Amino acid sequence: MAETLLPSSLRYARYTPTHEDSYVHSMRQLISKDLSEPYSIYVYRYFLYQWGDLCFMAFDNDPLDPDPDSARMVGVVVCKLEPHRGGPLRGYIAMLAVKEEYRGKGIATKLVRMAIDAMADRGADEIALETEITNTAAIKLYERLGFLRSKRLHRYYLNGNSAYRLLLYLKEGVGSIRSFDPYGPPTDQNPVSPPATSLLRENGE
Ligand SMILES: CC(C)(COP(=O)(O)OP(=O)(O)OC[C@H]1O[C@@H](n2cnc3c(N)ncnc32)[C@H](O)[C@@H]1OP(=O)(O)O)[C@@H](O)C(=O)NCCC(=O)NCCS
DSSP: OOEEEOSSSEEEEEOOGGGHHHHHHHHHHHHHHHOSSOOOHHHHHHHHHHHGGGOEEEEEOOTTOSSHHHHTEEEEEEEEEEESTTSSEEEEEEEEEEOGGGTTSSHHHHHHHHHHHHHHHTTOSEEEEEEETTOHHHHHHHHHTTOEEEEEETTOSTTSOOEEEEEEEOSTTSSOOOOOOTTSOOOSSSOOOOSOOOTTSOOOO
């Protein structure tokens, strides 16, 4: 397992299928607690079977825990990487969550940085994601890492909430930063997409 040991008990690891059952169990617990859309096990498998090398986990290693890898997972990021509409190679951050009592310690920032680096190493031109427009913590985190708001997606989630699509351009000349007014009416530059979504759908525009 590729991992980074920190002075504290926190450590970071890239996903490997060797502990698939316990890892997926822990991820589902972490993610289903906070995200508005419940994902079936097939959604996790869809990402992990094809892009397990783009998934990173944080653990608080408790030496007394009989199964520390699964029982102490405190953060996870799940991604994919595909050509976008036959154009740029687009990374996509599908899920990100940190256990409540571990927030504010930079864990999500570290996980997202690891994921960005892994996607860049695989030649990604850009990285996209969606986040609820009310999710201040996530929006601040991503904007600090250089992501830009590209669209507002009206009633994007099953709970009826709207989302921002955020984009990080990794290469010169890839993508174009269109003028965007998050509070303005829908326009050709700032269109509104149809309601609801599934992570299994192409994250297109
Ligand atoms: C969003 C989330 C992953 C952030 O995890 P985290 O480990 O606490 O994030 P970090 O410690 O790396 O914080 C990075 C930056 O995010 C921002 N941030 C984090 N928590 C915040 C909060 N509650 N309010 C406002 N900004 C916040 C800050 O800018 C912070 O930088 P700072 O330390 O200089 O203030 C976490 O709150 C979470 O799991 N939320 C529920 C799931 C979720 O919303 N996932 C994102 C879906 S897109």
